[in-house]
Amino acid sequence: MNLQKYILRRTIEIIVTLFIIISLLFILFRLAPGDPTSMIIDPEMTPEDIEHFRDAFGLNDSLWVQYVKYIFNIFRGEFGNSFHYDEPVIGIIWDKLLNTILLFTTATLLAAFAGITWGKYIAWKRGTWLEATITFTGLLLHTIFLPWFALLAIWIFGFKLNWFPLNGMMTPEVWLNPDTGIFRKVLDIIHHMMLPLFVLFTVDFARSMLVMKSSMLDTLREDYIVTAKAKGLKDRIIRNKHAARNAMLPVVTSVSLSIAFSINGSAITETVFSWPGLGRELVFAVSNNDYPLAQASFLLISALVLVANLISDILYAYLDPRIKY
Amino acid sequence: MKKSVLCLLIAVFLLCSISNASAMTLKIGIHNEPKTLNPFTARDVWSKHVLDRIYHDLYTLAPKTFELIPWLAEALPEYDKKTNTVIVKMRKTKWHDGTPLTAHDVVFTANVIKDLKVPRYSSRWKFIKKIEALDDYTLKYTLSQPMATFYSRTLLTFIVQKKKWEPIINEAKKTEKPLQTFLNYKNDNPIGNGPFKFSSWRNGTSIKLVKNPDFFAKNREIAGKKVGPYIDGILFKIYGTTDAAILALKNGDVDYIWWSIQPGFMQDLKEDTGVTLTENKENGIRYLAFNMRKAPFNDKNFRQAVAYLVDKDFMVQRILQNKGTRMESIVPPGNEYWHNPDMPEYGKGMTRAERVQKAVEILKKAGYTWKKEVKIKKDKVKPGKGLKMPNGKDLPEIDILTPPADYDPLRAMAGIQVQGWLNEIGINASAKPASMSFISDKVKIKQDFDTYILGYLLGIDPSYLNSFFHSSEIKRRGRNTSAYKNERFDELADECNKEMDMEKRKKLVFEMQSMLADDLPWIPFFNASVIEGHRQQRFTGWVNQLNGIGNSWSFLFMKPVQ
Numbered sequence: 088m089n090l091q092k093y094i095l096r097r098t099i100e101i102i103v104t105l106f107i108i109i110s111l112l113f114i115l116f117r118l119a120p121g122d123p124t125s126m127i128i129d130p131e132m133t134p135e136d137i138e139h140f141r142d143a144f145g146l147n148d149s150l151w152v153q154y155v156k157y158i159f160n161i162f163r164g165e166f167g168n169s170f171h172y173d174e175p176v177i178g179i180i181w182d183k184l185l186n187t188i189l190l191f192t193t194a195t196l197l198a199a200f201a202g203i204t205w206g207k208y209i210a211w212k213r214g215t216w217l218e219a220t221i222t223f224t225g226l227l228l229h230t231i232f233l234p235w236f237a238l239l240a241i242w243i244f245g246f247k248l249n250w251f252p253l254n255g256m257m258t259p260e261v262w263l264n265p266d267t268g269i270f271r272k273v274l275d276i277i278h279h280m281m282l283p284l285f286v287l288f289t290v291d292f293a294r295s296m297l298v299m300k301s302s303m304l305d306t307l308r309e310d311y312i313v314t315a316k317a318k319g320l321k322d323r324i325i326r327n328k329h330a331a332r333n334a335m336l337p338v339v340t341s342v343s344l345s346i347a348f349s350i351n352g353s354a355i356t357e358t359v360f361s362w363p364g365l366g367r368e369l370v371f372a373v374s375n376n377d378y379p380l381a382q383a384s385f386l387l388i389s390a391l392v393l394v395a396n397l398i399s400d401i402l403y404a405y406l407d408p409r410i411k412y
Numbered sequence: 413m414k415k416s417v418l419c420l421l422i423a424v425f426l427l428c429s430i431s432n433a434s435a436m437t438l439k440i441g442i443h444n445e446p447k448t449l450n451p452f453t454a455r456d457v458w459s460k461h462v463l464d465r466i467y468h469d470l471y472t473l474a475p476k477t478f479e480l481i482p483w484l485a486e487a488l489p490e491y492d493k494k495t496n497t498v499i500v501k502m503r504k505t506k507w508h509d510g511t512p513l514t515a516h517d518v519v520f521t522a523n524v525i526k527d528l529k530v531p532r533y534s535s536r537w538k539f540i541k542k543i544e545a546l547d548d549y550t551l552k553y554t555l556s557q558p559m560a561t562f563y564s565r566t567l568l569t570f571i572v573q574k575k576k577w578e579p580i581i582n583e584a585k586k587t588e589k590p591l592q593t594f595l596n597y598k599n600d601n602p603i604g605n606g607p608f609k610f611s612s613w614r615n616g617t618s619i620k621l622v623k624n625p626d627f628f629a630k631n632r633e634i635a636g637k638k639v640g641p642y643i644d645g646i647l648f649k650i651y652g653t654t655d656a657a658i659l660a661l662k663n664g665d666v667d668y669i670w671w672s673i674q675p676g677f678m679q680d681l682k683e684d685t686g687v688t689l690t691e692n693k694e695n696g697i698r699y700l701a702f703n704m705r706k707a708p709f710n711d712k713n714f715r716q717a718v719a720y721l722v723d724k725d726f727m728v729q730r731i732l733q734n735k736g737t738r739m740e741s742i743v744p745p746g747n748e749y750w751h752n753p754d755m756p757e758y759g760k761g762m763t764r765a766e767r768v769q770k771a772v773e774i775l776k777k778a779g780y781t782w783k784k785e786v787k788i789k790k791d792k793v794k795p796g797k798g799l800k801m802p803n804g805k806d807l808p809e810i811d812i813l814t815p816p817a818d819y820d821p822l823r824a825m826a827g828i829q830v831q832g833w834l835n836e837i838g839i840n841a842s843a844k845p846a847s848m849s850f851i852s853d854k855v856k857i858k859q860d861f862d863t864y865i866l867g868y869l870l871g872i873d874p875s876y877l878n879s880f881f882h883s884s885e886i887k888r889r890g891r892n893t894s895a896y897k898n899e900r901f902d903e904l905a906d907e908c909n910k911e912m913d914m915e916k917r918k919k920l921v922f923e924m925q926s927m928l929a930d931d932l933p934w935i936p937f938f939n940a941s942v943i944e945g946h947r948q949q950r951f952t953g954w955v956n957q958l959n960g961i962g963n964s965w966s967f968l969f970m971k972p973v974q
Contacts, residue, residue, distance in 0.1 A: 173450070186616065358653060
């Protein structure tokens with residue numbers, strides 16, 4: 088089977104999988120206890136008000152009617168309105184998604200890049216104190232309790248040293264000033280990003296580093312590496328051009344899935360830094376039975392993961408000529 | 413490459429250290445982003461914090477005393493008992509866009525609420541047969557029956573501009589679900605009449621309001637002070653955690669944090685000379701509710717025994733760290749006009765052993781027995797086991813549903829305490845933290861629970877006594893979750909609802925509180941103090957009152973420090 092047929096087959100599988108996921112999401116949310124109006128525990132809302140509210144949002148329709156409307160709307164690209172925000176879900180997700188991608192995808196890519204770079208280096212320096220130190224440090228940082236670390240970073244770098252803002256994505260005073268130029272606004276966002284990026288990067292880079300190290304160690308045992316050394320090639324050339332390229336393949340899969348999952352954000356990080364992203368919104372939507380928002384968010388993550396899986400398979404074929412579909 | 417990255421970092425540091433902030437804009441830290449600026453839709457406290465600055469009502473509640481005073485109206489409402497009508501005369505005031513605010517806007521708003529049955533507000537207008545604009549500045553309300561909440565709720569409903577909202581309503585009415593369409597309207601640029609105008613909303617970051625220099629009540633004298641606003645505006649900044657907000661308060665990024673600070677942060681803030689802490693009473697309640705649909709909770713003796721076991725002083729001391737007061741009545745003590753101070757104080761001043769002794773006496777007299785009785789010797793309690801009901805059956809395990817600790821640590825801790833006290837006397841109780849959604853489902857929809865611990869922030873008007881305990885509210889999603897049924901209470905509540913004379917109504921409310929304190933469908937626990945932090949360097953004139961310094965009067969009276 089050639090690559091094109093493979094892609095076509097996989098695309099059909101993705102569509103079928105998504106349809107199953109869509110249906111499962113519908114069922115799971117409605118099986119969970121409570122309903123959206125159960126969160127309206129307001130003494131001023133009479134039971135009649137709540138019934139009226141339920142009727143207005145189609146919650147009194149039978150489950151089968153709700154399901155059919157739900158599937159039909161998804162195929163029309165309509166994901167409904169959030170029960171909590173009373174706004175179209177697409178708009179809410181889009182706003183938050185861009186913020187999440189900006190921070191978390193950047194952090195994932197930086198961590199992956201650093202992880203691959205250091206992973207190949209410490210594999211090359213196996214047995215030295217440098218390898219032991221970096222491996223130990225990476226593991227230690229990877230197991231740090233993230234919320235505590237984030238708060239500590241805010242306290243030291245934001246409060247004590249006053250190097251970075253304490254929270255958020257923008258400085259209101261900068262953005263509300265009509266004389267502020269685009270460049271200043273971009274720098275402001277970068278300034279706000281630096282502390283959460285630092286925290287996420289620190290906690291995350293070890294994962295790619297250790298996968299890369301392990302893969303490099305296997306590759307370095309290969310005969311062609313011995314041949315390259317015997318030919319008198321420089322260490323740098325052997326490490327980067329011969330060994331790392333082949334060792335990187337498992338890391339490619341891991342990184343592409345991480346990028347897809349990065350849009351999930353992290354509710355904890357977003358909460359601590361008051362970063363207006365999708366992760367925190369997703370947790371809130373699930374806790375409050377905000378079906379449309381939660382369903383659409385999970386659907387988006389599922390679709391991205393499936394597509395990322397496909398892309399990594401295609402990349403594999405491109406990077407490793409031995410792989411044929 | 414490395415040099416260009418370094419240059420970029422330096423540029424970021426240098427340029428970002430410069431920021432422009434108006435010296436006279438109050439910066440407030442809020443915990444969550446407001447959900448909407450649509451006043452018909454807003455249910456969350458953060459949206460209301462913003463909207464209450466933009467939209468003001470015909471009447472308002474005076475500072476500290478909370479008596480009804482005319483605001484957009486010229487004088488107090490004129491009620492005619494014979495015809496059940498009320499006349500309200502309005503002042504000549506304007507919307508933020510300069511157009512006149514007239515009686516037609518009030519009539520329009522009311523009719524929208526009534527016609528679309530807008531949730532949360534339609535109950536305030538159900539008994540209003542008709543509302544008319546007799547002229548541009550005179551309103552006539554025709555009531556189907558006298559209703560006490562007319563003063564405290566109907567007249568305190570926001571007003572929207574007919575010119576702006578009429579086309580929106582008309583468009584919504586053309587759709588399949590007009591209420592949903594209407595409630596979904598974003599209201600990105602609210603036109604109000606309040607002391608502050610909407611300026612901008614940066615999603616996830618901040619909301620800015622600017623001063624309305626033509627505010628209708630400016631220079632009016634209220635409680636010996638002249639009304640402003642004297643500040644240029646308000647900037648609401650969003651902080652996801654209390655830790656970040658506290659740091660922002662300490663370094664001056666905000667002037668005030670608009671939520672109650674937990675006692676754990678107080679010591680740190682007290683040491684900061686730039687921060688002032690205030691403590692005010694809360695108009696709220698945390699309570700234990702019984703499911704009176706089943707035994708033993710339908711037995712008053714059992715409920716009273718539990719009331720003796722609950723050590724409220726211990727709760728105030730340990731859970732609230734002495735920042736709060738015990739509650740005997742459902743109406744909080746801070747609501748001084750409506751609170752009945754003459755309530756039974758179950759277990760007050762008693763030792764642990766004395767409480768247990770009293771509870772055991774009550775239960776024994778009611779016919780309860782034990783497999784292993786509680787033993788009290790020299791003030792020491794030896795726990796009992798296996799309490800049996802008067803019919804001889806074993807008392808089943810009792811669940812105490814509470815919110816989880818990350819949602820409300822006070823209620824979660826209270827659940828654990830109550831579990832311990834009940835276990836000591838041989839009642840097999842178990843505190844079960846659960847999500848709010850789960851609790852609401854069990855309590856309001858399935859009505860299948862034993863007890864739960866929840867809380868509310870309450871309004872000034874005690875009409876919630878009717879909502880929570882009238883037998884007509886015993887239904888699916890009804891507010892009488894305990895299924896409390898008392899004919900005399902229902903009579904009092906119905907009479908109270910219709911009583912337009914405040915003093916007569918007060919007597920009825922007092923009697924209702926006494927009945928509830930005796931019957932105990934709920935055991936009120938405590939009322940946590942509202943502890944807030946603010947900086948005094950830039951602004952002065954905060955007004956301390958029930959529920960804290962974050963109130964309309966603070967924003968109207970406060971001035972920049974000279």
